[in-house]
Amino acid sequence: MSDPAHYDASWRLKLDRAQEHLRDFQDELWRYIDREPYEALLRQESKAKPGRLRAYLRVTEQPPARLAILAGDAIHNTRSSLDHLAASIVPSKRRSKAFFPIVGVPRPGKIRGEPTPRERQDLETWERFDSATKGMPEEAVTAITDLQPFNHGPAAAQGHVLSVINRLDNADKHRQLLVMVPGLTNANTQIGTSEMSVGTHRFAQFVQDGAILTGTSWLDGTKPPELEVHVKVSGRIEVALEVRGTGEHIAVTSMESFVGYIRKTVLPELEPFAKP
Numbered sequence: 644m645s646d647p648a649h650y651d652a653s654w655r656l657k658l659d660r661a662q663e664h665l666r667d668f669q670d671e672l673w674r675y676i677d678r679e680p681y682e683a684l685l686r687q688e689s690k691a692k693p694g695r696l697r698a699y700l701r702v703t704e705q706p707p708a709r710l711a712i713l714a715g716d717a718i719h720n721t722r723s724s725l726d727h728l729a730a731s732i733v734p735s736k737r738r739s740k741a742f743f744p745i746v747g748v749p750r751p752g753k754i755r756g757e758p759t760p761r762e763r764q765d766l767e768t769w770e771r772f773d774s775a776t777k778g779m780p781e782e783a784v785t786a787i788t789d790l791q792p793f794n795h796g797p798a799a800a801q802g803h804v805l806s807v808i809n810r811l812d813n814a815d816k817h818r819q820l821l822v823m824v825p826g827l828t829n830a831n832t833q834i835g836t837s838e839m840s841v842g843t844h845r846f847a848q849f850v851q852d853g854a855i856l857t858g859t860s861w862l863d864g865t866k867p868p869e870l871e872v873h874v875k876v877s878g879r880i881e882v883a884l885e886v887r888g889t890g891e892h893i894a895v896t897s898m899e900s901f902v903g904y905i906r907k908t909v910l911p912e913l914e915p916f917a918k919p
Contacts, residue, residue: 649914652731657724661902664717671710672895676880680704680825683832683856683876698834698874702825702852706882711820714884714898718821721901722812725805725909729787731917733778741779744772745809746791747800783916790909804904807893810886822885824892826851827878833857834874849883849892 725743792803844857
């Protein structure tokens with residue numbers, strides 16, 4: 644259990660503020676979801692193949708810009724809580740230089756000869772780690788090392804909570820709003836005529852704006868008159884965060900788990916070393 648003396652500590656106040664932003668985010672998101680701003684568009688695949696049709700998801704209203712601002716503020720306060728906690732562990736003269744390092748690669752062993760660019764990058768990463776934790780008790784440095792994403796292996800390290808927080812915070816720091824990508828979850832699409840259903844498709848994963856929902860083809864290569872063809876789509880409108888330039892999408896529902904992870908996993912390990 645955490646020491647009651649830490650309840651008003653700056654790192655906990657940062658987490659509290661992150662949760663306030665998340666509540667505001669959820670309120671704004673629900674107002675957007677309730678408007679059900681999506682539809683399915685039916686298009687002929689090509690003039691050469693008039694009997695082949697495809698249905699596409701079209702989001703009719705983009706997410707409000709305020710969502711990106713609230714998400715960025717929540718993520719930044721979450722990341723800042725880690726740095727505030729790290730600064731409380733070092734001597735006062737080191738507090739302006741300490742921060743919580745987040746490392747996705749193991750510490751390199753002894754390198755013979757000239758290091759490769761990748762080895763040099765890894766060495767620099769661990770030099771920053773050592774600089775960030777300088778002056779901390781050895782037990783605290785061990786605890787921080789044990790919390791690092793690299794401990795979970797190369798594949799899992801990229802998707803680790805701390806890695807994701809770090810990437811999103813770095814994206815927001817570059818003076819650009821986080822990219823909010825709208826789409827559907829649990830999408831169910833039906834395409835057919837007034838007489839029969841000729842195509843159905845269900846998606847378990849997130850389907851973003853502009854994605855192909857389903858398609859169909861008439862055996863004789865032609866399609867019925869346009870008015871006889873219909874397409875319906877149902878699902879839950881959702882918004883994902885995109886790390887700009889990577890194409891990576893992160894569910895906004897993950898943001899609540901970021902705060903929970905720090906409260907339940909990081910604080911119990913490091914608060915015992917914190918100083919006023």
